[in-house]
Amino acid sequence: QVTLRESGPALVKPTQTLTLTCTFSGFSLSTSGMCVSWIRQPPGKALEWLARIDWDDDKYYSTSLKTRLSISKDTSKNQVVLTMTNMDPVDTATYYCARRSSGSGLDPWGQGTLVTVSS
């Protein structure tokens, strides 16, 4: 059974750096074709894709946010870490991680973690 779980601070202050960890089980990110993406959803709004890291360590970022994002993986710990710098109240959202295997969509998703940006 494949599961993913997001963890990180529930509250960050403006200008701070957010670090989120996605801990997964049931698959290996060293397997060819495997990828993990981060997606966020502001309250009441649509999904927004943020970043992706592939089994071969290729990394992809949202064009509008790439100067603020960094994604990395620790295959031995089954974890993917996303950092977002210079947080702003508009970054308040539920942050999800999700797996993508070759030839499919994002499946499954973690339960999400709500991050509020406020002073």
Add this chain to the structure above:
Amino acid sequence: QSVLTQPPSVSGAPGQRVTISCTGSSSNIGAGYDVHWYKQLPGTAPKLLIYNNNNRPSGVPDRFSGSKSGTSASLAITGLQAEDEADYYCQSYDSSLSGPVVFGGGTKLTVL
């Protein structure tokens, strides 16, 4: 402003058929990239509903179907049921400056 355009809302009575459109451009759906659909119930994470345009993951009823043509894709739901009331999102890939992965703005389905 989402790269993929969906109607904000659709509705239908139980038993009816509804469709949700997802309109893109030549840099995403029109470029031949696959379209995936997700269903999101209130307060929960999205769940994959249709992958690669018209494939259903195990456990998804055959009342749900997807199609793609040109720069658009559609999700069809037949035999509408109360539990179908949710938000639906399309997702594809993009070769322009929009970014490699793009979502639609989401469609709220109301079962009357």
